[in-house]
Amino acid sequence: MAQNNTHLAEFLLRMGDNALILGHRTSEWCGHAPVLEEDIALANTALDLIGQTQLWLTYAAEVMGDGKTADDLAFLRDVWDFRNLLLVELPNGDFGHTLMRQFLFDAYQSIHLPRLVRSTDPRVAEIAEKASKEASYHVERSADTVVGLGDGTEESHNRMQAALDRLWPYVGEMFATDPVDAAMAEAGIAPDPASLRTEYDALVGRVLAEATLTVPESTFAHKGGRTGQTHTEHLGHLLTQMQWLQRAYPGATW
Amino acid sequence: MYAQMIQSEASQDDPQKLAEFQARIDADIKIEPRDWMPEGYRKTLIRQIGQHAHSEIVGQLPEGNWITRAPTLERKMILLAKVQDEAGHGLYLYCAAETLGVSRDDLTEQLLSGKMKYSSIFNYPTLTWADIGAVGWLVDGAAIMNQVPLQRTSYGPYSRAMIRICKEESFHQRQGFDIMMKMAQGSEAQRRMAQDALNRFWYPSLMMFGPSDADSVHSTQNMAWKIKMNTNDELRQKFVDQTVPQAEFLGLTVPDETLSWNEEKGGYDFSEPDWSEFFDVLKGNGPCNTERLEARNKAWDDGAWVREGLLAHAEKKRARKTAAE
Numbered sequence: 127m128a129q130n131n132t133h134l135a136e137f138l139l140r141m142g143d144n145a146l147i148l149g150h151r152t153s154e155w156c157g158h159a160p161v162l163e164e165d166i167a168l169a170n171t172a173l174d175l176i177g178q179t180q181l182w183l184t185y186a187a188e189v190m191g192d193g194k195t196a197d198d199l200a201f202l203r204d205v206w207d208f209r210n211l212l213l214v215e216l217p218n219g220d221f222g223h224t225l226m227r228q229f230l231f232d233a234y235q236s237i238h239l240p241r242l243v244r245s246t247d248p249r250v251a252e253i254a255e256k257a258s259k260e261a262s263y264h265v266e267r268s269a270d271t272v273v274g275l276g277d278g279t280e281e282s283h284n285r286m287q288a289a290l291d292r293l294w295p296y297v298g299e300m301f302a303t304d305p306v307d308a309a310m311a312e313a314g315i316a317p318d319p320a321s322l323r324t325e326y327d328a329l330v331g332r333v334l335a336e337a338t339l340t341v342p343e344s345t346f347a348h349k350g351g352r353t354g355q356t357h358t359e360h361l362g363h364l365l366t367q368m369q370w371l372q373r374a375y376p377g378a379t380w
Numbered sequence: 381m382y383a384q385m386i387q388s389e390a391s392q393d394d395p396q397k398l399a400e401f402q403a404r405i406d407a408d409i410k411i412e413p414r415d416w417m418p419e420g421y422r423k424t425l426i427r428q429i430g431q432h433a434h435s436e437i438v439g440q441l442p443e444g445n446w447i448t449r450a451p452t453l454e455r456k457m458i459l460l461a462k463v464q465d466e467a468g469h470g471l472y473l474y475c476a477a478e479t480l481g482v483s484r485d486d487l488t489e490q491l492l493s494g495k496m497k498y499s500s501i502f503n504y505p506t507l508t509w510a511d512i513g514a515v516g517w518l519v520d521g522a523a524i525m526n527q528v529p530l531q532r533t534s535y536g537p538y539s540r541a542m543i544r545i546c547k548e549e550s551f552h553q554r555q556g557f558d559i560m561m562k563m564a565q566g567s568e569a570q571r572r573m574a575q576d577a578l579n580r581f582w583y584p585s586l587m588m589f590g591p592s593d594a595d596s597v598h599s600t601q602n603m604a605w606k607i608k609m610n611t612n613d614e615l616r617q618k619f620v621d622q623t624v625p626q627a628e629f630l631g632l633t634v635p636d637e638t639l640s641w642n643e644e645k646g647g648y649d650f651s652e653p654d655w656s657e658f659f660d661v662l663k664g665n666g667p668c669n670t671e672r673l674e675a676r677n678k679a680w681d682d683g684a685w686v687r688e689g690l691l692a693h694a695e696k697k698r699a700r701k702t703a704a705e
Contacts, residue, residue, distance in 0.1 A: 153456070153460060157441045157444040157675065157679070159683065160680075160683020160684075160686035161686070161687055162437065162467055162474070162484075163471070164683075172460050176457050176460065177457060180453045201452070220682070221683060221686050271690075273693070274689065274690045275689045275690065275693070277693050278692045279688050281685045281688070282686065282688065282690075285685065367449055371449060371509055372451055375569055377567075378566055379562060380559075380566075
């Protein structure tokens with residue numbers, strides 16, 4: 127694979143893996159949400175994310191050009207080959223924790239995807255066009271819930287603040303630029319993530335202020351997921367469950 | 381068929397009004413929420429629609445059990461869409477029940493305390509991926525048998541909910557059959573899984589229609605009110621007649637040695653399920669009753685702070701809006 131294709135494949139895996147792993151986490155809620163409307167909304171979010179996964183990973187497989195499919199990439203890679211943010215692989219925690227993570231991710235997507243719509247790569251632009259519509263709906267919903275629970279009862283406020291404190295150290299990874307990002311930016315395929323930070327902070331700051339929540343002062347960021355350098359211990363367990371049938375019955379069609 | 385053994389309530393109403401009411405039903409005029417209705421009709425419908433709604437909600441659990449393990453991205457999406465539909469069906473049905481003067485929270489509490497039932501079928505476990513196929517093919521297939529005629533039920537909101545639900549259920553059944561087809565044409569292990577799923581789900585699916593009610597007083601009243609459109613035996617026969625050729629097409633064996641085509645009646649003769657098992661399941665002794673109710677109770681209890689938080693926020697917003705005006 128030519129160098130520019132390696133970078134593109136890497137970028138597509140990052141996009142696909144974020145959607146896949148968060149979609150998986152969200153789907154764990156199925157049937158267990160606090161209220162019926164949330165069951166429906168969480169299933170719907172998971173469905174959108176798995177749909178996006180299929181588009182990103184199909185394109186990734188094509189660019190890699192070694193005859194693999196999106197399913198091969200989802201179900202037959204091990205931990206070290208995944209390129210998702212650490213944020214999305216963390217366990218769900220309580221409902222507040224799940225929705226806070228969703229908001230922190232949706233806010234990023236709602237800024238990142240519209241930029242990708244203007245990508246010089248037509249396939250990227252096409253996928254982003256579809257995904258950004260979903261992301262704008264997702265962020266509206268998750269922001270509303272974060273505000274409702276942050277500015278709700280004392281208990282809901284405390285739980286949301288605890289969720290924000292726990293998750294905030296995983297936000298910085300979204301904006302850490304590496305050579306893949308630099309190559310994507312240079313080719314006009316994707317924006318440099320660092321360039322999205324100001325807009326992100328403004329959006330997140332506005333919503334969290336309305337939610338009466340305090341953004342932690344620490345700027346420390348856990349990193350390594352999107353570069354593949356490291357993951358949390360949680361990802362292996364998630365893959366064990368997700369990939370089980372494909373691993374147990376190799377080559378079967380389903 | 382998500383409502384089983386619904387007992388009718390005796391009505392102590394004015395005979396004149398009752399006669400007019402029955403005449404409307406006989407003339408296929410829908411009963412709407414604001415119309416007069418016998419108390420027994422109202423209570424029976426609440427019980428039936430409520431049980432149906434609860435079944436949709438609890439029914440998310442055995443299928444949700446496999447979403448995180450679905451074998452391909454496409455299967456995962458189809459299953460997510462299906463479970464989402466089911467939660468949506470629950471919502472329509474609770475709304476239909478609310479038009480009869482009961483709240484969703486009331487119904488939920490009755491489910492959680494075990495006072496109201498949900499379909500016995502959801503107390504069986506989904507052990508392999510083929511079970512997800514079997515649930516779609518057999519369980520949704522059985523549900524459709526009952527729900528298609530219920531589109532013509534006498535109560536307007538229930539009938540309209542059924543019309544929406546039926547459209548989605550036929551897609552659910554097809555995806556279940558499609559999973560079974562892939563399994564039946566697949567590897568040795570997959571064929572074994574498919575046969576095992578049919579073995580375990582066949583009789584519980586027949587139980588979904590409930591025991592014979594041809595001579596039941598409740599059944600007669602409910603049929604006169606068009607809350608129930610067919611007897612349990614009629615629906616069960618129709619289900620068997622439809623399903624046996626499908627099993628043959630799949631190359632699977634229905635686990636009933638007595639099964640045979642009866643030329644004279646134009647349908648299959650088949651063995652009744654073990655009704656003592658059915659009554660055990662209804663009493664709470666099915667393989668998963670405890671887990672299902674525990675899961676629903678946990679979701680409700682763990683979610684209390686969320687519901688209270690969102691409610692408190694909505695009140696604050698309203699108060700701020702009023703203060704600003």
